[in-house]
Amino acid sequence: MDKRKNVSTYDSIAYEYDKLFSAPSCHIKDLLRYVEKETAILDLGCGSGNNAVYLSNLGYNVTGIDASDNMLTIAKNKKSHAKFIQGDVSQLNFNNNSFNCIILSYILCHLTNNQVSNCLAQLNHILQDKGILFIELFTGELGEITITEPLNTTLTTDFNIIRIEDMETMLGANNFEIIKTYSKPETEFGWPGVQDTCIIAHKI
Numbered sequence: 160m161d162k163r164k165n166v167s168t169y170d171s172i173a174y175e176y177d178k179l180f181s182a183p184s185c186h187i188k189d190l191l192r193y194v195e196k197e198t199a200i201l202d203l204g205c206g207s208g209n210n211a212v213y214l215s216n217l218g219y220n221v222t223g224i225d226a227s228d229n230m231l232t233i234a235k236n237k238k239s240h241a242k243f244i245q246g247d248v249s250q251l252n253f254n255n256n257s258f259n260c261i262i263l264s265y266i267l268c269h270l271t272n273n274q275v276s277n278c279l280a281q282l283n284h285i286l287q288d289k290g291i292l293f294i295e296l297f298t299g300e301l302g303e304i305t306i307t308e309p310l311n312t313t314l315t316t317d318f319n320i321i322r323i324e325d326m327e328t329m330l331g332a333n334n335f336e337i338i339k340t341y342s343k344p345e346t347e348f349g350w351p352g353v354q355d356t357c358i359i360a361h362k363i
């Protein structure tokens with residue numbers, strides 16, 4: 160998993176990505192049932208801010224983190240009170256119990272299984288008791304793959320297609336309990352055997 164290459168790809172496609180994925184995540188309204196208004200939400204790998212801006216405009220206190228400069232520039236130019244910071248999801252620097260909810264929307268698919276597990280361990284400290292984790296990811300049997308970037312076919316992106324059973328095990332091992340799982344049998348990209356999965360979990 161080449162993080163620098165991935166982030167450089169996202170830098171190159173940021174404006175096209177934002178046009179294509181401008182709407183908030185389709186399950187975000189379900190998330191709101193579990194998170195009280197005006198509480199603190201961390202959006203990791205926030206991209207161009209589709210979820211962060213939506214939640215900020217609903218009155219949540221949102222911080223977005225992403226490694227791509229261009230994604231963050233687009234996010235900051237949108238009208239909201241969300242705070243956007245450049246950073247790496249594997250090296251977070253927040254105090255314990257800082258957030259009521261953490262969003263991981265299509266970011267875990269750019270980490271290895273080991274990195275996912277380490278990330279979940281960090282998030283358990285940053286989240287308050289009973290805090291909510293909202294995860295969107297691609298699941299299936301493919302493991303680590305390199306794909307031609309659909310928005311710029313001269314570039315590639317590395318993905319980790321995680322087995323749902325492995326994701327469940329990693330969540331349990333890091334003291335998260337799954338509340339709900341949604342799974343669509345296919346992704347926007349039509350990758351064979353890959354599901355588009357959303358998991359809402361809480362810290363136990």
Ligand SMILES: C[S@@+](CC[C@H](N)C(=O)[O-])C[C@H]1O[C@@H](n2cnc3c(N)ncnc32)[C@H](O)[C@@H]1O
Pocket residue numbers: 162165166169170180203204205206207208209224225226227230246247248249263264265266269
């Ligand atoms: C598929 S996009 C998802 C963006 C947004 N969450 C969404 O749902 O539209 C993945 C994002 O993760 C960011 N990213 C990839 N690796 C990262 C890392 N190690 N740390 C922080 N951000 C990273 C990329 O720059 C990109 O903006």
